[in-house]
Amino acid sequence: MNTAPLIPACGRYGEFGGRYVPEILVPPLVALEEGFLRYREDPSFRAELDDLLHRYAGRPTPLTRARRFLADTRTVLYLKREDLLHGGAHKTNQVLGQMLLAHRLGKRRIIAETGAGQHGVAVAMIGALFGKEVVVYMGEKDCRRQAPNVFRMKLFGARVVPVTSGSASLKDAMNEALRDWSESYEDTHYLVGTVAGPHPFPTIVRDFQRVIGDETRAEILEREGRLPDLVAACVGGGSNALGIFTAFMGDPTVALLGVEAGGEGLESGRHGATLERGKPGILHGMRSLLLQDTEGQVQESHSISAGLDYPGVGPEHAHLQATGRARYVAAEDHEALDALVALARTEGILPALEPAHALSAVAREARAEPERGRLVVVNLSGRGDKDLAHVSALLEGGDRR
Amino acid sequence: MSGRFTRLFHRLENERRGALVPFAVLGDPDPEESARRLAILADHADALEVGLPFSDPIADGPTVQAAVLRARAAGTTVERGLGLVAALRRTRPDLPIGLLVYANLVHARGLERFYAAAAQAGLDAVLVPDVPLEEAAPFARAARAAGVAPVLIAPPNAPDATLAGIARTGGEYTYVVTRKGITGVGRGEVDPSRSLIERLERFAAPPALLGFGIARAEHVRHGLQSGARGVIVGSALIERFATEPDSVPQYLDELRAATVLPPR
Numbered sequence: 185m186n187t188a189p190l191i192p193a194c195g196r197y198g199e200f201g202g203r204y205v206p207e208i209l210v211p212p213l214v215a216l217e218e219g220f221l222r223y224r225e226d227p228s229f230r231a232e233l234d235d236l237l238h239r240y241a242g243r244p245t246p247l248t249r250a251r252r253f254l255a256d257t258r259t260v261l262y263l264k265r266e267d268l269l270h271g272g273a274h275k276t277n278q279v280l281g282q283m284l285l286a287h288r289l290g291k292r293r294i295i296a297e298t299g300a301g302q303h304g305v306a307v308a309m310i311g312a313l314f315g316k317e318v319v320v321y322m323g324e325k326d327c328r329r330q331a332p333n334v335f336r337m338k339l340f341g342a343r344v345v346p347v348t349s350g351s352a353s354l355k356d357a358m359n360e361a362l363r364d365w366s367e368s369y370e371d372t373h374y375l376v377g378t379v380a381g382p383h384p385f386p387t388i389v390r391d392f393q394r395v396i397g398d399e400t401r402a403e404i405l406e407r408e409g410r411l412p413d414l415v416a417a418c419v420g421g422g423s424n425a426l427g428i429f430t431a432f433m434g435d436p437t438v439a440l441l442g443v444e445a446g447g448e449g450l451e452s453g454r455h456g457a458t459l460e461r462g463k464p465g466i467l468h469g470m471r472s473l474l475l476q477d478t479e480g481q482v483q484e485s486h487s488i489s490a491g492l493d494y495p496g497v498g499p500e501h502a503h504l505q506a507t508g509r510a511r512y513v514a515a516e517d518h519e520a521l522d523a524l525v526a527l528a529r530t531e532g533i534l535p536a537l538e539p540a541h542a543l544s545a546v547a548r549e550a551r552a553e554p555e556r557g558r559l560v561v562v563n564l565s566g567r568g569d570k571d572l573a574h575v576s577a578l579l580e581g582g583d584r585r
Numbered sequence: 586m587s588g589r590f591t592r593l594f595h596r597l598e599n600e601r602r603g604a605l606v607p608f609a610v611l612g613d614p615d616p617e618e619s620a621r622r623l624a625i626l627a628d629h630a631d632a633l634e635v636g637l638p639f640s641d642p643i644a645d646g647p648t649v650q651a652a653v654l655r656a657r658a659a660g661t662t663v664e665r666g667l668g669l670v671a672a673l674r675r676t677r678p679d680l681p682i683g684l685l686v687y688a689n690l691v692h693a694r695g696l697e698r699f700y701a702a703a704a705q706a707g708l709d710a711v712l713v714p715d716v717p718l719e720e721a722a723p724f725a726r727a728a729r730a731a732g733v734a735p736v737l738i739a740p741p742n743a744p745d746a747t748l749a750g751i752a753r754t755g756g757e758y759t760y761v762v763t764r765k766g767i768t769g770v771g772r773g774e775v776d777p778s779r780s781l782i783e784r785l786e787r788f789a790a791p792p793a794l795l796g797f798g799i800a801r802a803e804h805v806r807h808g809l810q811s812g813a814r815g816v817i818v819g820s821a822l823i824e825r826f827a828t829e830p831d832s833v834p835q836y837l838d839e840l841r842a843a844t845v846l847p848p849r
Contacts, residue, residue: 203717203719204720205717206644207737208738208742208743208762208765210743211743211744349647350641350650350654356641359642359643363643366644366766367765464692466688466715468641469715479690480690482689483640
């Protein structure tokens with residue numbers, strides 16, 4: 185096997201990205217990169233994936249024009265309905281892609297990290313479809329907060345391993361998955377859940393998610409006769425955002441907006457706004473922006489939505505921010521909650537708390553300039569059913585600020 | 586560069602012995618007790634490897650993770666950790682001391698400044714476990730500029746090109762991993778690969794110190810028979826401090842007795 189890296193720069197996005205892992209993980213990552221490059225061009229792989237996306241997962245997803253959500257402004261808003269995808273979120277797209285890749289590469293066992301449990305559920309679900317042994321690492325704290333998703337994963341036949349080390353949340357689950365993989369890589373694929381981690385994961389995940397933007401671009405051109413002025417998405421690790429951004433990357437008139445978890449406010453220190461408040465650092469195999477203290481210890485993030493609760497961010501987002509191609513803002517917990525309720529009441533759509541952040545930021549901008557008739561697409565990356573208990577406790581517990 | 590590790594290996598070669606190198610997390614369980622333990626280790630071993638506590642130690646198993654948590658909870662910062670090394674250095678001018686530190690702690694301070702501080706503390710070598718050869722150049726450059734040897738890890742699955750690069754880039758010693766996975770005892774057979782060490786020698790890599798899962802005298806003997814120049818004992822030692830702290834000197838002496846090589 186030729187183990188020289190195929191991309192000498194080790195998967196850099198400008199000064200971000202790379203492959204900062206123990207030496208033992210370099211050969212498996214090189215093998216994965218080679219496998220990915222080979223199957224990406226393979227017509228039978230593409231055909232099988234397209235068939236799964238269409239007939240199993242339900243692609244293409246609809247692009248819904250909002251009727252009432254921003255009726256008090258001249259903004260024309262479309263929602264890319266990833267909430268209607270099988271599994272209830274965009275996660276299914278790339279899990280199908282990576283699972284098929286792992287299958288073709290002969291891996292019998294699949295490991296994954298999960299925060300809220302959405303990625304874990306997607307891996308368990310598609311793992312069942314492919315008959316794989318699935319082990320999901322999940323912070324012990326998250327296991328308790330997201331008990332229904334733990335049950336869902338078990339129902340699909342996965343083993344859920346609670347992680348008690350460190351802060352017992354998503355970043356620690358990712359540490360544990362990397363530890364497992366450094367022992368098990370020969371028969372095991374590590375199915376990373378977002379556009380983060382060591383090269384080639386950020387590229388692989390983005391590639392399997394870009395279908396969101398490809399569909400959006402074609403349909404909006406057909407229906408509106410022009411490209412949107414703004415494409416917005418929430419950013420935790422950043423996979424749904426890159427999924428919809430990538431198709432528009434070469435369209436200079438299309439502004440790209442990423443919306444991070446503002447938590448209890450950027451000044452409170454309790455947030456997940458890595459791009460706004462993070463500093464460059466090295467974690468989970470990548471150089472990216474990180475929430476960290478002055479000596480480089482990684483800090484805990486906070487968000488109302490577990491899916492945005494990550495102290496790092498995909499390296500391509502750090503690069504898009506540095507080059508100015510994309511703009512990043514934050515929406516706070518209470519703003520996301522308000523947007524979730526507003527979309528439910530005006531459109532009859534219950535979004536997950538994660539895309540509610542993007543809706544909130546877009547609504548804020550639209551209301552700041554109500555006369556501006558911009559054409560806007562928001563990636564509605566998932567449905568809110570998973571958040572019902574949490575939202576109900578917040579709204580009815582009088583905890584709403 | 587001929588540092589304290591290199592001089593140690595020369596001396597031990599004449600004595601027909603391998604090196605016993607204990608590993609400890611700086612500041613575990615707290616900085617004061619850590620200073621006391623480091624002195625014990627120094628008295629009963631040939632060199633030390635010490636680790637700075639980091640929030641996300643991805644190459645370490647449960648025992649080292651727990652030590653890191655204790656050290657951080659007791660207020661061990663990078664500054665205090667390096668202070669423990671500096672204090673030890675003042676009383677042990679000849680003891681070879683290597684540092685294990687995760688990349689972000691180096692990166693956050695700035696590579697030049699971090700390695701300068703490491704040199705200032707009296708460290709001979711620095712190993713960054715989450716920086717593989719292909720990312721190592723800027724780290725190695727900054728280390729050399731500060732007069733500190735960059736140490737790289739050679740795992741059992743490394744291709745020849747990587748071993749050749751480790752030989753070119755590394756100094757003082759090469760950390761040879763005996764098996765797949767992470768640090769810790771009883772996670773799999775200790776299987777020091779003679780062929781891995783022979784390949785490293787062929788590329789003239791710095792002397793091999795064997796790590797991961799070494800706990801007993803027989804591991805030490807096997808390791809040295811495979812051609813390694815010494816062994817690193819980490820998790821087993823940390824567990825020993827937790828369960829039978831008074832037996833640590835005797836334990837180290839037993840391991841050290843096993844470093845005597847059979848007659849030629």
